[in-house]
Amino acid sequence: MGKYTLIITEKPDAASRIAAALDVEGRGKRNVDSGVPYFQAYRDGDLVVVSALGHLYTVAGKKKTHGGFPVFDYEWVPRYLAEKGAQRIRGWLKVIAKLAEDADGFVDACDYDIEGSLIGYCILKYTCGGKDQNAKRMKYSTLTRDELQESYNHLLPHLDFALVQSGLARHEVDWLYGINLSRALTAAVKKTSGQYVVLSTGRVQGPTLKFLEEREKTIGCFVPAPYWTLTAKIIVGDVALDAEYEKILESKQEARRIMAECKTAMGEMESVAIEGFVVQPPFPFDLGALQSEAYRLFKYSPARTSIIAQQLYLNALISYPRTSSQKLPPTIGYKAILGKLAKISIYRKQASELQSKPSLKPNQGPRFDSAHPAIYPTGDSLGKPLGAAERNVFDLIVRRFMAAFDEPALRQSTKATVNVNGNKFQIGGVRTLKEGWIRLYEPYDQVKDVLLPPLSQGQTVAVKRLVLKSDFTKPPPRYNPRSLLLKMEKENIGTKATRAATIETLQDRKYVFGTSNFVVSELGFEVVETLTKYCPEVVSPEMTRNLDQEMDDIQEGKESKEVVLQNAVSTLKPIISELKANESAIGQRLNETLKQVRFEERAVGACPRCIDGKLVILRSQKTGKRFVGCTNYFKESKCNVTFPLPQKGAIKPLNSLCKSCGSPIINVWFRGRHSWKLCLNPDCPAKKEVKQ
Amino acid sequence: MKCKVCRRDAEEDGFCALHLRAYRSVLEKFDVWRRASGLVWTEYLVEIQKNSLTGGWAKEVVEHLIKDENGNVK
Numbered sequence: 001m002g003k004y005t006l007i008i009t010e011k012p013d014a015a016s017r018i019a020a021a022l023d024v025e026g027r028g029k030r031n032v033d034s035g036v037p038y039f040q041a042y043r044d045g046d047l048v049v050v051s052a053l054g055h056l057y058t059v060a061g062k063k064k065t066h067g068g069f070p071v072f073d074y075e076w077v078p079r080y081l082a083e084k085g086a087q088r089i090r091g092w093l094k095v096i097a098k099l100a101e102d103a104d105g106f107v108d109a110c111d112y113d114i115e116g117s118l119i120g121y122c123i124l125k126y127t128c129g130g131k132d133q134n135a136k137r138m139k140y141s142t143l144t145r146d147e148l149q150e151s152y153n154h155l156l157p158h159l160d161f162a163l164v165q166s167g168l169a170r171h172e173v174d175w176l177y178g179i180n181l182s183r184a185l186t187a188a189v190k191k192t193s194g195q196y197v198v199l200s201t202g203r204v205q206g207p208t209l210k211f212l213e214e215r216e217k218t219i220g221c222f223v224p225a226p227y228w229t230l231t232a233k234i235i236v237g238d239v240a241l242d243a244e245y246e247k248i249l250e251s252k253q254e255a256r257r258i259m260a261e262c263k264t265a266m267g268e269m270e271s272v273a274i275e276g277f278v279v280q281p282p283f284p285f286d287l288g289a290l291q292s293e294a295y296r297l298f299k300y301s302p303a304r305t306s307i308i309a310q311q312l313y314l315n316a317l318i319s320y321p322r323t324s325s326q327k328l329p330p331t332i333g334y335k336a337i338l339g340k341l342a343k344i345s346i347y348r349k350q351a352s353e354l355q356s357k358p359s360l361k362p363n364q365g366p367r368f369d370s371a372h373p374a375i376y377p378t379g380d381s382l383g384k385p386l387g388a389a390e391r392n393v394f395d396l397i398v399r400r401f402m403a404a405f406d407e408p409a410l411r412q413s414t415k416a417t418v419n420v421n422g423n424k425f426q427i428g429g430v431r432t433l434k435e436g437w438i439r440l441y442e443p444y445d446q447v448k449d450v451l452l453p454p455l456s457q458g459q460t461v462a463v464k465r466l467v468l469k470s471d472f473t474k475p476p477p478r479y480n481p482r483s484l485l486l487k488m489e490k491e492n493i494g495t496k497a498t499r500a501a502t503i504e505t506l507q508d509r510k511y512v513f514g515t516s517n518f519v520v521s522e523l524g525f526e527v528v529e530t531l532t533k534y535c536p537e538v539v540s541p542e543m544t545r546n547l548d549q550e551m552d553d554i555q556e557g558k559e560s561k562e563v564v565l566q567n568a569v570s571t572l573k574p575i576i577s578e579l580k581a582n583e584s585a586i587g588q589r590l591n592e593t594l595k596q597v598r599f600e601e602r603a604v605g606a607c608p609r610c611i612d613g614k615l616v617i618l619r620s621q622k623t624g625k626r627f628v629g630c631t632n633y634f635k636e637s638k639c640n641v642t643f644p645l646p647q648k649g650a651i652k653p654l655n656s657l658c659k660s661c662g663s664p665i666i667n668v669w670f671r672g673r674h675s676w677k678l679c680l681n682p683d684c685p686a687k688k689e690v691k692q
Numbered sequence: 693m694k695c696k697v698c699r700r701d702a703e704e705d706g707f708c709a710l711h712l713r714a715y716r717s718v719l720e721k722f723d724v725w726r727r728a729s730g731l732v733w734t735e736y737l738v739e740i741q742k743n744s745l746t747g748g749w750a751k752e753v754v755e756h757l758i759k760d761e762n763g764n765v766k
Contacts, residue, residue, distance in 0.1 A: 218747040219747050221749050223740055226724075592699070
């Protein structure tokens with residue numbers, strides 16, 4: 001092969017699709033060099049399409065500082081030089097460099113967003129010998145053949161440098177904050193205890209943890225207040241309707257008085273208000289809304305939804321999912337997409353109906369993303385069945401897309417007030433006059449009508465069965481993946497691409513636990529409290545939001561990367577100084593908590609003999625064997641309760657008791673094998689039963 | 693000085709920041725309970741101690757107030 005144009009993509013799947021779409025015969029030839037796949041195609045000349053593996057370059061300190069801080073000198077390096085687990089990238093970069101040697105044209109075909117642009121830029125600049133300045137750019141939102149060909153035929157003359165600069169700034173600022181703050185915490189612990197424990201925080205992580213901590217505090221300090229509700233059955237004709245007293249009652253005495261007043265009375269229909277209202281179709285999905293809806297309906301975490309959507313995109317079934325747009329421009333070809341959807345049996349009826357409308361206009365939201373439209377189905381089908389999770393997300397996207405084009409729903413609400421001896425009760429009803437878009441989105445948003453018989457003002461009604469219920473005010477719910485994501489979006493911290501990963505980092509660091517409801521751990525609390533005390537800016541959403549705004553300004557050409565970085569460093573320097581000055585105090589606080597956390601991790605339960613002692617997993621100094629013993633062994637009472645433990649496998653206390661003998665239960669597991677629950681008591685009757 | 697309830701440093705009224713917030717919440721809600729059910733301070737403490745909706749730190753404060761001889765500050 002002579003000279004060719006080298007096309008760089010973000011993922012191998014995209015490289016394969018692009019090669020096949022651009023090749024005149026519709027099939028790219030797959031080659032493999034040192035385990036790296038690349039594709040040859042022919043269009044107006046020879047093409048070679050090679051992919052990255054996500055980010056191949058990263059920010060790293062210029063000098064080896066061995067955990068020292070502050071660090072302000074950094075450079076972009078291949079990831080294998082900065083990360084232990086990234087050795088595969090060395091060979092990958094070698095192959096790209098070799099392919100670049102014989103190329104006479106370069107095209108960046110990575111995803112058109114901050115991360116994609118940065119990936120392409122780094123490869124062109126560092127691996128291809130400074131080709132970033134003369135490379136062209138492919139811009140597309142779906143991996144369908146037509147769009148890829150259209151994109152290649154109208155290449156952008158150069159890289160999107162504003163997006164690249166914004167990406168560089170984002171990564172560099174995040175690195176500066178992450179490395180310096182995390183090292184400050186880690187060094188503080190090491191200084192006071194001599195132990196190396198990785199503690200991390202960052203520009204987005206800190207404020208996110210603060211949201212969780214604040215909610216935890218509200219719940220932990222919550223004191224409920226009593227209140228009463230009064231309901232009555234109101235008989236209209238031969239129908240019994242539920243009516244609620246107009247307000248909640250804050251005093252038992254008052255509640256009883258009202259109940260007594262209403263007991264034997266008849267009521268009069270004081271007012272009847274009927275009002276029609278329009279329910280507009282939902283906006284098409286942006287990534288945050290898709291993640292939120294997938295959690296509500298299927299309980300998929302935001303990170304999981306993101307991965308599923310990415311896979312659907314790589315299979316050319318949906319458009320690029322990492323978008324914040326709620327708009328669908330006509331250029332995507334509404335009719336053509338609906339036409340394709342009409343060929344899929346489960347969407348045939350609805351898609352055909354929409355297709356036959358004289359004009360199609362989606363209900364769009366206010367959010368706009370210059371890089372990509374809202375998420376939409378391409379209408380293509382994979383040709384093979386999708387997995388259950390992929391099918392769910394795909395169906396959700398298709399139905400949401402179709403719903404956006406349908407008519408609004410028309411509903412009617414009825415609010416009636418019944419006067420019972422001077423006390424007002426309310427009856428509410430709702431009925432659907434026209435289903436509109438709801439029938440297209442039906443499995444995910446069902447209409448529930450509450451039908452009322454005809455009611456008229458002045459009508460006399462009988463009052464039956466009064467029910468007085470006492471209840472208590474509730475604390476706010478804990479954040480779940482959906483509500484936390486919405487909170488981050490609302491507070492405008494992080495980006496659509498990084499929010500889900502930030503939530504996962506908090507779990508990985510053991511700052512929070514739980515998957516459906518996040519509970520802040522002792523360690524999470526201590527980290528937030530320490531940061532709040534010594535450098536409150538780090539956990540304040542304002543600082544993060546302002547930095548994010550500055551980075552958006554770079555993207556829009558309103559600000560330069562250099563100025564933003566300068567501001568970031570000058571904000572960071574005094575914070576680091578403050579942390580360094582208080583290193584011992586910070587270390588002491590964190591150490592105490594870490595000690596407590598480690599103890600809790602080893603604690604199995606209460607001692608059955610001395611009651612105030614705790615059973616913990618210990619190791620014999622003599623034999624090195626592990627066993628469970630009582631903490632009071634080391635105190636005056638010298639409680640010598642012990643239980644043997646299996647010497648192999650990982651052990652985790654379950655904080656629960658055996659149903660047969662009441663002894664604590666632990667979980668034992670071996671890597672790659674099933675785990676099992678074990679009662680500590682060797683004489684447990686359940687064990688004897690099994691033996692017999 | 694350490695917090696009356698935990699190992700953290702005390703800030704005000706002998707409580708750390710966290711337990712102080714819980715203590716204030718306990719004080720604040722007493723008026724609501726008194727108006728609602730006519731309970732006196734000690735009855736109120738017992739009621740909220742056994743209520744499953746009361747937060748963990750608030751319960752720790754209540755436990756301390758019940759044990760404390762001067763708990764009936766109201």
